């Protein structure tokens with residue numbers, strides 16, 4: 077009897093376990109053998125298997141090798157036809173497409189051939205997804221560009237209607253593309269996630285540990301960020317699969333509202349195509365998850381307390397529907413329907429909206445593309461739509477894509493002439509090569525073409541007529557800024573990253589803020605640069621473990637003064653000693669008189685010509701300052717720790733009146749030898765710099781990469797990953813605003829060793845060469861030889877106004893420490 081009861085209980089538990097797996101989309105035939113073997117291994121420990129919602133079983137299942145027939149099924153579902161990154165994502169859900177899915181409808185839903193099904197409340201798919209992603213090797217899903225294609229795809233396939241009524245208007249973004257294309261029939265794709273479950277998963281130790289572990293591996297001072305590291309697969313904000321429309325999709329699934337819109341939009345029902353995504357995922361869950369990612373503890377109450385402003389918008393808002401509709405002529409309309417409980421809903425202006433979304437994305441997701449913007453995401457979306465819809469076989473075709481903000485009301489308003497930026501690129505071009513500057517479209521840019529349709533100056537049809545939709549479009553407060561990406565805070569361009577605020581002013585022109593870049597207070601490795609800050613590499617000779625307090629006050633200089641010939645470079649007043657500074661200045665103004673080294677195999681020449689590198693032109697042997705650091709016994713206020721304490725003087729970014737663009741000035745009087753700021757940027761290998769430069773077109777770049785070549789000659793052959801430089805174009809600090817002045821610049825750059833004695837990497841710190849008065853512009857001699865007309869990169873026309881300006885006279889010097897674009 078007892079044995080029968082045991083058996084019954086075992087069967088019951090097995091049924092439950094298999095049922096739970098089924099609910100996650102794992103078929104019985106897969107779950108059963110794994111469960112069996114787990115039972116065997118655990119000696120029938122059901123508690124072990126059932127713990128944490130069958131986490132052991134789930135883990136065992138997801139680590140199973142992928143079966144070939146699963147991919148065949150995916151292909152059947154038409155998913156394999158998608159391009160690379162999207163396809164990779166969809167791979168995550170191959171098992172979900174199995175016939176044993178509880179509803180048996182997931183594949184159908186992706187195909188758009190099945191009506192939406194209500195998934196069981198205890199569905200654990202998000203957890204499964206997180207676990208799967210956790211198992212995915214970093215490189216596998218990697219793609220350098222953040223994109224809908226990349227983030228979208230198959231991460232969310234469980235249908236869930238939330239039954240919420242839409243109470244807020246929609247935001248429309250209209251997309252047009254040049255190429256006339258055959259209409260694809262409409263389809264309906266629905267996805268959703270259980271918000272409760274998302275929260276649960278967010279708080280799950282598995283997820284949290286993973287994030288922590290990742291962070292622990294990164295260097296706290298200068299995290300190494302590979303460019304093609306996957307952009308956090310589990311970021312819910314981007315888990316919006318692009319609609320995949322099989323050609324035989326009947327129009328009956330099209331959303332009723334949209335049909336209505338289509339009629340009004342001249343997008344014919346039946347000829348155009350529509351894709352729709354319903355999402356019941358709440359942003360509260362996403363918010364919690366993002367905060368977790370940022371290392372901010374986020375239990376519900378702390379999240380609530382945190383930013384009332386942020387949460388006010390988040391608590392009730394959810395994405396109700398995403399629709400992509402196309403007309404016969406190929407215009408594509410994307411519409412996002414938000415639902416909110418807020419009765420007093422007022423449509424925000426697009427500028428603020430885009431900024432807020434971008435800020436959140438940048439804060440919360442590990443977006444590495446420096447030029448990330450919502451507009452670029454939209455462009456990416458257009459590109460995918462065009463690629464998928466016009467060419468389902470995946471073959472790339474030339475087609476021009478425009479992203480035009482939908483602000484119909486402006487057509488009627490006097491403000492229309494300033495609206496509408498049109499970044500234009502072909503679907504074959506890499507998003508990296510997309511010109512990111514989106515200029516306002518002036519009224520004179522619009523001309524009538526033969527058909528009476530307005531065309532913009534790039535020859536693309538003006539699709540604004542098509543967009544005159546039922547979607548409520550609200551008058552924008554700052555239409556001219558719709559496409560501008562105002563990343564900067566004029567009150568503090570550092571966004572709190574420095575100890576001092578650094579304001580931005582322009583008393584000269586109407587340009588309110590400098591072009592966008594990410595403010596970073598410390599250098600960051602872009603991708604391949606090799607930097608090793610390990611404590612193990614700091615030998616006794618490179619630190620002063622026995623010191624205490626202020627090393628400068630000690631009777632005998634400690635080991636950290638070794639680099640500067642046994643004498644500290646700093647005075648007790650915190651400025652550079654006269655002799656040391658004089659020598660550094662002399663090196664810059666008269667480099668010929670100073671020692672140069674010549675590499676056997678110069679990385680600079682190697683990057684220019686790999687097979688037949690030219691001879692090394694020589695590198696100046698620079699004087700280094702070495703600061704005390706973490707292995708030292710002294711305190712943070714030690715006089716031999718100046719640069720590492722960061723900016724302390726009051727600075728301001730201002731618009732210069734001499735035509736040099738933005739510049740940096742001091743608001744304080746500064747003594748000679750005072751530390752001002754570092755030149756901070758991305759750490760690139762010389763090869764990466766070269767590749768970047770090759771990709772660069774037009775005026776996209778506005779800062780100078782600076783070689784860290786102070787010690788290049790000390791070794792016979794420097795490896796590519798050790799030949800480093802700094803590029804502050806996309807990531808940088810205020811140092812990127814320091815303009816050039818020939819010879820008598822008031823700043824000088826000095827190499828400073830802080831975390832590592834390895835001179836391949838060091839900090840480049842600016843010190844004053846003389847007393848500088850408040851409001852004086854801070855300048856630096858870039859070392860440009862303006863007379864070198866053979867240089868591959870044309871130098872700017874110098875407006876330094878120095879009486880020693882080399883741009884007017886014969887060049888006296890040439891320094892190699894700078895690479896011109």
Ligand SMILES: C[S@@+](CC[C@H](N)C(=O)[O-])C[C@H]1O[C@@H](n2cnc3c(N)ncnc32)[C@H](O)[C@@H]1O
Nearest residue numbers: 736737738779812813814815816872874875876
């Ligand atoms: C490192 S950035 C300095 C900040 C820059 N002015 C800006 O607006 O972002 C270097 C660029 O500034 C401009 N610049 C710097 N010094 C200059 C000078 N003496 N004369 C003319 N342009 C200068 C050049 O366009 C140069 O490419």
